[in-house]
Amino acid sequence: MKTLLEMSGVSVSFDGFKAINNLSFRIGEPELRAIIGPNGAGKTTFMDIITGKTRPDEGTVIYGEKSISLLKMSESQIAMAGVGRKFQKPTVFEAQSVRENLAMALKNKRGPFDVLLYRKTKRGAERIEELAEIIGLTDSLPRIAGELSHGQKQWLEIGMLLAQDPRLLLVDEPAAGMTPAEREHTTDLLKRAAEKHAVVVVEHDMEFIRRLDCRVTVLCEGSVLAEGSLDHVTSNPEVIEVYLGR
Amino acid sequence: MTRTFLTQNRSVFWFLLALGIFALIVTVLSEAAGNGMISTSFVKTLGKTLCLMLVAVAMDVVWGYTGILSLGHMAFFGLGGYMIGMWLMYARTEIIVTESLLAAALPPTPQEIHDSIGTQIFGVVGSSQFPAIWIFAHSFWLQIAMVVLVPGLLALVFGWLAFRSRVTGVYLSILTQAMTLALSLYLFQNESGLRGNNGLSGLQNLPGLDDVPQSTLSIAFFWASAAALGLGYVLFAWVTSGKFGSVIRGIRDNESRVRFLGYHVEGYKLFVFTLTGIVAGIAGALYYPQAGIINPNEIAPIASIYLAVWVAIGGRGRLYGAALGAALVSLLSSWFTSGAVPSVPLGFYTIQWTDWWLVLLGVSFVAVTLLAPKGIGGLFDLISTRHTIPERVGDFGPDKGARRTVEGEEEK
Numbered sequence: 001m002k003t004l005l006e007m008s009g010v011s012v013s014f015d016g017f018k019a020i021n022n023l024s025f026r027i028g029e030p031e032l033r034a035i036i037g038p039n040g041a042g043k044t045t046f047m048d049i050i051t052g053k054t055r056p057d058e059g060t061v062i063y064g065e066k067s068i069s070l071l072k073m074s075e076s077q078i079a080m081a082g083v084g085r086k087f088q089k090p091t092v093f094e095a096q097s098v099r100e101n102l103a104m105a106l107k108n109k110r111g112p113f114d115v116l117l118y119r120k121t122k123r124g125a126e127r128i129e130e131l132a133e134i135i136g137l138t139d140s141l142p143r144i145a146g147e148l149s150h151g152q153k154q155w156l157e158i159g160m161l162l163a164q165d166p167r168l169l170l171v172d173e174p175a176a177g178m179t180p181a182e183r184e185h186t187t188d189l190l191k192r193a194a195e196k197h198a199v200v201v202v203e204h205d206m207e208f209i210r211r212l213d214c215r216v217t218v219l220c221e222g223s224v225l226a227e228g229s230l231d232h233v234t235s236n237p238e239v240i241e242v243y244l245g246r
Numbered sequence: 247m248t249r250t251f252l253t254q255n256r257s258v259f260w261f262l263l264a265l266g267i268f269a270l271i272v273t274v275l276s277e278a279a280g281n282g283m284i285s286t287s288f289v290k291t292l293g294k295t296l297c298l299m300l301v302a303v304a305m306d307v308v309w310g311y312t313g314i315l316s317l318g319h320m321a322f323f324g325l326g327g328y329m330i331g332m333w334l335m336y337a338r339t340e341i342i343v344t345e346s347l348l349a350a351a352l353p354p355t356p357q358e359i360h361d362s363i364g365t366q367i368f369g370v371v372g373s374s375q376f377p378a379i380w381i382f383a384h385s386f387w388l389q390i391a392m393v394v395l396v397p398g399l400l401a402l403v404f405g406w407l408a409f410r411s412r413v414t415g416v417y418l419s420i421l422t423q424a425m426t427l428a429l430s431l432y433l434f435q436n437e438s439g440l441r442g443n444n445g446l447s448g449l450q451n452l453p454g455l456d457d458v459p460q461s462t463l464s465i466a467f468f469w470a471s472a473a474a475l476g477l478g479y480v481l482f483a484w485v486t487s488g489k490f491g492s493v494i495r496g497i498r499d500n501e502s503r504v505r506f507l508g509y510h511v512e513g514y515k516l517f518v519f520t521l522t523g524i525v526a527g528i529a530g531a532l533y534y535p536q537a538g539i540i541n542p543n544e545i546a547p548i549a550s551i552y553l554a555v556w557v558a559i560g561g562r563g564r565l566y567g568a569a570l571g572a573a574l575v576s577l578l579s580s581w582f583t584s585g586a587v588p589s590v591p592l593g594f595y596t597i598q599w600t601d602w603w604l605v606l607l608g609v610s611f612v613a614v615t616l617l618a619p620k621g622i623g624g625l626f627d628l629i630s631t632r633h634t635i636p637e638r639v640g641d642f643g644p645d646k647g648a649r650r651t652v653e654g655e656e657e658k
Contacts, residue, residue, distance in 0.1 A: 079508035091503045093496045100492045110508050112517040116490045
């Protein structure tokens with residue numbers, strides 16, 4: 001398993017508050033990793049740093065075989081390099097149809113002129129059908145995304161993430177707003193994605209994480225508190241103290 | 247491809263049909279080619295209105311589709327007018343000067359002709375030297391190229407500086423206002439080389455076409471404007487349909503989400519801003535020969551605000567809405583300000599519409615924004631059976647299926 005992403009010594013503070021404090025993190029490809037931590041532990045900021053939304057004050061973020069630094073790249077460049085993200089709140093384009101949402105996310109050239117001259121291809125249409133099948137929205141393809149239920153929006157966003165065909169998937173609370181059956185489906189989906197790619201899942205739901213059956217990183221106050229199997233970290237007294245014991 | 251494009255964009259077909267019928271009716275009723283029911287000056291007003299509709303459609307793409315409230319697009323419109331005006335003035339003065347110098351004993355040298363054109367054009371600002379920016383004015387084609395290049399370049403440079411700094415929202419609007427204000431103040435100076443507050447005049451007289459009556463010219467310009475509007479409409483309908491349209495509407499609704507999908511948002515904004523700037527310039531180049539005069543007042547900040555008002559009243563986010571809004575409001579505006587509308591005597595006060603028109607416009611703008619955000623274009627939803635965009639946008643949070651607070655247990 002080769003390393004895909006390595007963060008070391010990353011710190012970032014907002015108005016004096018240290019959201020991330022000397023954080024080091026490494027994930028290989030393929031690998032499935034769950035991240036847990038109390039509110040304010042820096043989980044979202046951690047994802048913001050990888051995706052280029054937030055610039056750290058210090059530290060390095062190295063990505064891929066060529067060991068490129070993500071800190072010098074813009075959000076869109078990072079996304080094009082193969083980092084896909086699913087937000088905590090489902091953020092889909094509500095005024096557009098499910099098909100348009102998926103088409104926008106499909107892996108294609110992203111330049112204005114490429115997109116202007118873009119012609120719909122049979123392969124693209126098949127890929128959209130395929131994704132719609134996976135996320136269970138086949139019948140909803142022509143529907144406007146704003147009409148979907150919360151859970152369906154979650155699915156759509158997962159579909160958009162898969163459509164980008166990323167190497168590193170950052171998934172923030174994928175199971176929120178889903179029924180138990182849907183959560184099981186999500187687990188399978190993430191596990192399957194992790195057979196080839198690197199997947200980082202932030203989740204509150206312990207049962208969900210248990211089913212993912214993967215290495216767990218516990219974040220607290222902006223740095224790594226513990227890392228290992230779920231049983232290992234949940235038996236760690238420090239973890240119990242700050243997170244589970246409350 | 248055209249077939250699928252037209253079938254997917256029914257409004258393009260209907261718009262072009264309506265435009266064609268309208269142009270034919272006006273021609274049949276004109277003085278030049280018909281029974282003269284419509285005066286030449288009104289044909290010019292209608293031709294100018296078509297140009298304003300074109301710039302409004304461009305504004306709708308920038309604002310209604312991409313979500314950039316530019317309050318400076320009339321600067322590009324005015325620049326286009328200035329660029330064509332330079333050639334018109336130069337070429338026409340050249341003919342007049344050449345004729346008058348023919349009477350002289352010695353045939354004039356090209357330099358003499360050039361100098362006396364300079365004296366004729368710039369005498370009004372106490373100069374006779376051609377400023378450097380008039381270097382291409384002698385050539386029709388070079389100056390036509392300037393119609394596209396100058397507004398396009400200004401939009402490109404301004405847009406690049408603004409978008410790369412990620413200036414958005416109201417701050418960008420203020421910046422575009424500053425741009426158009428600065429440009430108009432600069433042009434007010436005699437040193438700007440475009441005759442200061444005198445502006446360029448006599449643009450309705452086309453060089454070499456003195457024998458052609460204005461009634462014929464007005465119809466020719468009317469058709470040229472209609473053709474430009476039709477082409478512009480098709481161009482923007484094409485740009486805003488398909489995947490590109492999907493991406494720019496995405497930028498309007500959630501810019502950062504589009505970024506995280508890997509799209510370079512700034513590039514898209516710059517593309518739209520520049521393209522619409524160029525089209526605005528072309529619209530201006532057709533407008534001012536019909537208006538006859540252009541001066542820096544035309545690109546004062548208020549002009550661009552009017553443009554936004556037209557689009558808002560017409561209905562953002564649909565091209566025909568913007569076009570209708572511009573037509574309706576600008577025609578009403580010229581009607582109300584012409585003094586033809588009877589005053590309303592209230593006994594204690596008489597409402598003179600020339601003074602009160604702006605109040606009426608302001609009230610209708612506020613009313614449309616508050617009561618009918620879809621504008622005039624929204625009326626078409628009433629007759630259309632097609633599926634329309636639902637009102638529901640924004641996050642409604644987790645619904646019943648959501649379980650987030652309880653951790654560590656699962657429903658069986």
